[in-house]
Amino acid sequence: MNIHEYQAKELLQSFGVPVPVGGVAFNPTQARQTAEELGGSRWVVKAQIHAGGRGKAGGVRVVDSLDEVKKAAESLIGRRLVTHQTGPEGSLVQRVWVEQASQIQKEFYLGMVIDRGTQRITVIASSEGGMDIEEVARVTPDKIVKEVIDPAIGLRDFQCRKVATAIGLKGKLMPQMVKLMKAIYRCMRDKDALQGEINPLAVVGGGDEARLMVLDAKFVFDDNALYRQKQITEMRDLAEEDPKEVEASSHDLNYIALDGNIGCIVNGAGLAMATLDAISLHGGSPANFLDVGGGASPEKVTNACRIVLEDPNVKCILVNIFAGINRCDWIAKGLIQACESLKIQVPLVVRLAGTNVEEGRKILDESGLAFITAENLDSAAAKAVAIVKG
Amino acid sequence: MSVFVNKHSKVIFQGFTGEHATFHAQDAMRIGTNVVGGVTPGKGGATHLGLPVFDTVAEAVAATGADVSAVFVPPPFNADALMEAIDAGIKVAVTIADGIPVHDMVRLQRYRVGRDTIIIGPNTPGLITPGECKVGIMPSNIYRKGNIGIVSRSGTLNYEATEQLTALGLGTSTSVGIGGDPVNGTDFVTVLRAFEADPETEVVVMIGEIGGPQEVAAARWAKENLSKPLICFVAGVAAPPGRRMGHAGAIISNEADTAAAKMNSIEELGHYVARNPAQIGETVLNAMRERGIAVK
Numbered sequence: 001m002n003i004h005e006y007q008a009k010e011l012l013q014s015f016g017v018p019v020p021v022g023g024v025a026f027n028p029t030q031a032r033q034t035a036e037e038l039g040g041s042r043w044v045v046k047a048q049i050h051a052g053g054r055g056k057a058g059g060v061r062v063v064d065s066l067d068e069v070k071k072a073a074e075s076l077i078g079r080r081l082v083t084h085q086t087g088p089e090g091s092l093v094q095r096v097w098v099e100q101a102s103q104i105q106k107e108f109y110l111g112m113v114i115d116r117g118t119q120r121i122t123v124i125a126s127s128e129g130g131m132d133i134e135e136v137a138r139v140t141p142d143k144i145v146k147e148v149i150d151p152a153i154g155l156r157d158f159q160c161r162k163v164a165t166a167i168g169l170k171g172k173l174m175p176q177m178v179k180l181m182k183a184i185y186r187c188m189r190d191k192d193a194l195q196g197e198i199n200p201l202a203v204v205g206g207g208d209e210a211r212l213m214v215l216d217a218k219f220v221f222d223d224n225a226l227y228r229q230k231q232i233t234e235m236r237d238l239a240e241e242d243p244k245e246v247e248a249s250s251h252d253l254n255y256i257a258l259d260g261n262i263g264c265i266v267n268g269a270g271l272a273m274a275t276l277d278a279i280s281l282h283g284g285s286p287a288n289f290l291d292v293g294g295g296a297s298p299e300k301v302t303n304a305c306r307i308v309l310e311d312p313n314v315k316c317i318l319v320n321i322f323a324g325i326n327r328c329d330w331i332a333k334g335l336i337q338a339c340e341s342l343k344i345q346v347p348l349v350v351r352l353a354g355t356n357v358e359e360g361r362k363i364l365d366e367s368g369l370a371f372i373t374a375e376n377l378d379s380a381a382a383k384a385v386a387i388v389k390g
Numbered sequence: 391m392s393v394f395v396n397k398h399s400k401v402i403f404q405g406f407t408g409e410h411a412t413f414h415a416q417d418a419m420r421i422g423t424n425v426v427g428g429v430t431p432g433k434g435g436a437t438h439l440g441l442p443v444f445d446t447v448a449e450a451v452a453a454t455g456a457d458v459s460a461v462f463v464p465p466p467f468n469a470d471a472l473m474e475a476i477d478a479g480i481k482v483a484v485t486i487a488d489g490i491p492v493h494d495m496v497r498l499q500r501y502r503v504g505r506d507t508i509i510i511g512p513n514t515p516g517l518i519t520p521g522e523c524k525v526g527i528m529p530s531n532i533y534r535k536g537n538i539g540i541v542s543r544s545g546t547l548n549y550e551a552t553e554q555l556t557a558l559g560l561g562t563s564t565s566v567g568i569g570g571d572p573v574n575g576t577d578f579v580t581v582l583r584a585f586e587a588d589p590e591t592e593v594v595v596m597i598g599e600i601g602g603p604q605e606v607a608a609a610r611w612a613k614e615n616l617s618k619p620l621i622c623f624v625a626g627v628a629a630p631p632g633r634r635m636g637h638a639g640a641i642i643s644n645e646a647d648t649a650a651a652k653m654n655s656i657e658e659l660g661h662y663v664a665r666n667p668a669q670i671g672e673t674v675l676n677a678m679r680e681r682g683i684a685v686k
Contacts, residue, residue, distance in 0.1 A: 120499075271550055273599060274625040275667075324515050325410055353549070
């Protein structure tokens with residue numbers, strides 16, 4: 001689950017991480033008022049959408065008067081912002097974050113991520129702040145510093161000092177970096193974050209006033225841990241998510257819309273991906289990825305059919321079930337229920353295998369409904385593609 | 391021989407009295423698995439499926455000599471159940487649950503340091519040595535005894551490959567699902583190493599997915615260390631980049647871990663690659679003929 005920048009900043013602040021003073025605004029008047037309350041003479045107005053690349057797309061404005069704050073907010077709120085991560089349709093900006101502009105001396109990158117290789121939270125830092133870290137890793141890999149955290153011991157001061165030294169944070173900034181890194185680690189651990197990215201982490205103010213400040217923050221949380229993370233769950237912004245994916249997840253289904261015309265209902269993510277691959281190899285194009293998961297009840301199968309059919313491009317549905325913990329008889333009952341309650345008009349190609357397959361096939365045969373059955377993955381994909389190609 | 395489990399394994403079920411555990415314990419016993427009891431905290435002293443129920447894994451181990459556990463415990467309590475199995479000296483623990491918080495697995499993997507329990511999963515169908523021992527949720531009737539070792543991330547794709555092998559008259563020594571989560575108990579290399587050491591396994595099939603470096607890392611290990619032919623398939627060629635497809639592990643984060651890139655790298659390392667998920671069985675059969683390995 002993703003959250004907005006302003007939510008991440010508020011969360012980090014509650015862990016003692018320095019962030020610029022600022023406030024969120026839902027309309028231009030409120031934005032102006034927020035800036036006035038913050039004081040100062042220069043502000044940053046930042047569009048709040050989950051996608052990255054906002055700066056380059058014009059979603060971040062630096063302005064020098066309260067009227068300009070209002071104008072900037074007017075030009076952002078209610079518009080769709082298109083960044084390299086949003087797709088061509090962009091994301092609707094519903095709020096802006098207004099903060100006092102910082103006097104930036106230098107920018108750094110600081111991230112923490114659960115690394116699959118080490119199976120531990122790993123710190124990634126770089127002296128090259130404000131840039132895409134994947135780009136830095138490709139072009140100048142020597143500028144990336146990594147430090148692995150032992151979950152039983154936690155992040156130690158010396159590890160933070162190693163990172164600080166490696167990216168060039170010295171003197172009074174070093175103890176600040178230690179405190180900041182440990183706070184971010186605590187936030188990740190306590191809130192079940194999968195990934196936290198501070199880009200840029202900046203040194204602001206000059207001379208004796210120099211201090212570290214988090215200027216942008218992106219956090220991703222573990223959906224599987226939301227049951228124990230009330231505060232994070234409340235930060236979910238459904239408007240940022242595809243409404244069909246939201247509906248599917250409310251039925252415990254995993255749905256991702258694609259742009260083809262063969263609707264897919266499969267159990268298991270691996271087989272679902274392989275089904276898309278098989279359709280493509282036969283020259284067809286899948287309309288979606290849908291994993292019904294384990295223990296699919298007839299109701300769940302009906303919901304899956306409904307969600308797939310909401311896509312007007314769907315000309316045929318391919319059901320591919322290899323039941324282990326699922327049972328083919330439940331799936332078959334679900335399909336019959338779906339055909340009756342949804343009055344399905346498109347052809348259904350059904351391939352059943354695994355647990356209780358004989359019962360499942362019998363239920364389909366005896367229903368009198370026009371299911372097109374397939375013996376295996378290859379023939380199921382071939383039949384579905386042949387149908388849509390007429 | 392086989393890997394991890396065989397007819398001598400003494401198996402308990404954690405979460406024994408639940409619906410899925412009951413169904414699959416019955417199926418496991420039907421194929422000959424030596425199920426010796428189960429654990430459901432609070433139900434100790436009861437009998438289920440004619441077998442004793444214990445409150446703790448330690449009690450179950452003491453009373454039955456169990457060395458393998460099938461963990462059918464819901465995700466919020468699953469890591470704790472695994473630690474209990476490790477603490478009790480279980481040799482192989484198989485955890486089925488889909489949806490264990492990743493931080494729980496990070497802590498679990500730290501807990502395992504210095505202990506020798508093998509953890510299979512989470513988010514896996516488990517493992518099966520056909521005709522001898524099933525610890526998991528796979529439909530046991532699709533498996534046939536043979537000389538092919540299978541290891542996969544996806545459960546249902548493992549079934550798919552197995553059905554294709556069985557249809558061609560090929561059989562399995564042991565099939566292992568390592569699971570689809572980003573942090574899991576056992577990686578591909580650990581399983582490949584076990585297959586290399588197992589005289590009954592003559593061919594190895596590895597089935598991966600988009601995301602992460604582990605398929606290619608395993609293929610690299612196999613080039614140096616596996617004397618048996620390796621046949622691979624990686625699902626997700628048609629998956630759009632940057633999207634999470636069910637398994638948390640299945641995110642394409644950069645160019646190198648797309649399905650196509652992985653299959654290219656694996657092929658360059660000299661292994662067999664099935665480009666079509668419907669042709670895994672055929673690719674295995676051709677490889678066996680080419681290498682003069684008996685079909686059995």
